[in-house]
Amino acid sequence: MEYAQILIETITGFLCLFVLTKVLGKTQITQITAFDFIAALVLGELVGNALYDKEVGISQVLYAVFLWGLLIYVTEWVTQKFKGSRALLEGRPSVIIYKGKLQYQNMKKGRLDINQLQHLLRSKEVFSLQDVEYAVLETDGTVSVLRKSLEQTPSRGDLNLTPQTVELARTLISDGEIVWDNLKEEGLDEGWLEKELQKQQFTSAKDVLYAEYKKGEALHVQPY
Known part of the structure; x- marks a missing residue:
């Protein structure tokens, strides 16, 4: 009976979280802000604890997930309705490269070091800081990059030029x-x-x- 109860609660918790994710929208998955990260941890903890606590029933699991989901929904509504609350709950993007120059103070505020920045740039297929005119650290931890104008010119293939050896910085x-x-x-x-x-x-x-x-x-x- 105990195993059957765990199975039922596991399936119920999974379905609740799945439905909740669908209701809240895709941004909860693709754009994880600090608030979204906390929400995901708490939701997982609620369901996880319920599975191994014999005193917690399915109705209580549903109630806890519903309340937390409602809180997330209300918070998202507030950030959309009142622009002033977005900076507090979601944070603000910060410029970390401006006109080709690293903005050290903004990097410190974002707890971003050089190695992390290089990793984020490589994910954007940028292998040298010299190629970057502007870079913005987004609230979800990703980096948006605007290359220098010389790096946006047509490729050698477009101009039918002979390929040259590429050196890694x-x-x-x-x-x-x-x-x-x-x-x-x-x-x-x-x-x-x-x-x-x-x-x-x-x-x-x-x-x-x-x-x-x-x-x-x-x-x-x-x-x-």
């Missing part, structure tokens, strides 16, 4: 620290890096937020 300095592995893999040393930094009026790697190197090009440096 290597991070040599991240958050003021030298990435030694990348430096060695490029066949470079600390002396070369210091000279390149001095050419751009930097006395030390500690003064640099980010620096990358691509064969055949000058060292690209971003200050704090």
